[in-house]
Amino acid sequence: MQVFSQRFWSQVVAAGVCALLVTVGSSDDLAAQTGPSPDPANDITFAKDVAPILQQNCQVCHQPGAIGPMSLMEYQDVRRYARRISRMVESRDMPPYQYDTDVGIQDLKEDWRMTDDEISTIMAWVAAGSPEGDPADMPAPVEWPDPAEFRLADRFGEPDVVVASAPYDVPEVGQDRWWRPTTPTGVTSDRCIRAVETKPSVTGRAVAHHANSSFTVNGERAGRLSEYALGKVGEIVPEGACRRIPAGADVTWDIHYWPNGVEVNDDQVEVGIWLHDEDYEGKYDQTLTLYFLNGGRGYDIAPHGTLMTQGFHSFDTPTRIDSWQPHGHTRLVAASIQILRKDGTLEMVSMVSNWSALWHHSHIYDEDQAPLLEAGDQIVLTHWYDNTADNRYNPDPDQWVGIGDRTADEMAHAWMAITHLDEEGYEQIKAERSRPVSEQPDRDR
């Protein structure tokens, strides 16, 4: 009975698929229906369907000289990795942007996630044996921007300040390395940042996995400057807000190099900063700050154990959360941010349930989606850690794990860019959001 019903249902489903093709297909498709039963997957080819998706989502890193371990420019290369590609896109491990698609805010800037359609196209193509199709269908190759130029220069001209990290030698093969030099900015008065972009050197982009930068003044931390992973363009501070660069600031780098088969000597990463004029009045300060979970106190995760920890943060004035970037290491497996309103309601803002410490993203909310908080509303940060052998990134489930800097230790914080408003600014943003889109001011996307 069960066998019968399964066959019955698979026939119903197959018939449903054909019916769909007939309803949406052109007259050519209708003609095809009269021949032998068509296999819809056969219609998907590399040249016509898959190459454009790889251009948009993969080639920035998977081309000769970039950080990806193989090139995905030519059909022959892609075919060789077809199965692995199918697995990696299905699990959303590639492109590397871990952010849940089914809860919380979905409108992000610099969002690398692929659509469900793109993912199923790639999977169906691999399942059908990765056909090349007609080379005449191939899209024109993408003209990649000159890696020697700042990309935001098109829009803002050359940066006002360029700060380079101290030179570093990356060997041809070896373990990951972290390089944390400090370099002066030369900025002598407090200024508001308009935009910022981090750029690896042309040879170094094969090995500079990511590069984060913070400000320090006389050795004291003075806020985050920027965060970079290949493919990222830069950050533009919302109009009216001021992300401050303090007088006399130094830039402290945290660069993750990944030896990748090429020796790179004296490598330097640069950060370009565009400043507002001296008389610009950013009405509201935007700060990029580290917020702890667990009050910043240590915790221990038992061998083969798990742990959940939280952090609560609130402000005396209304605020807008502009971005969220959870931070942890190899035992961190998931992170979320919620808002606990004063009336007791709890709202999910964002969740990453497939965390990977290889990639650190600042999730930047679209300006009309960025969560607004009244004074006294609480931000609730939650992290889940897994020190069992089930965690695929766990280097050693037999260890006790505590808080510390080494990759083998753990961390529990999130970086958030927050605009500090007043009642008037808060009411104004709320009013703008409730107006029809056609009447809203243009914004940077």
Ligand code: HEC
């Ligand atoms: C931001 C850069 C970047 C983008 C974009 C990117 N990759 Fe990757 N990819 C990497 C890096 C670096 C690795 C090796 C480290 C890792 O696995 O994270 C990798 C690893 C892989 C692997 C595993 C290779 C192996 O040896 O097992 C596959 C398959 C892959 N990528 C496919 C893709 C596909 C398909 C896309 C687009 C849909 C894509 N990648 C987009 C950087 C990127």
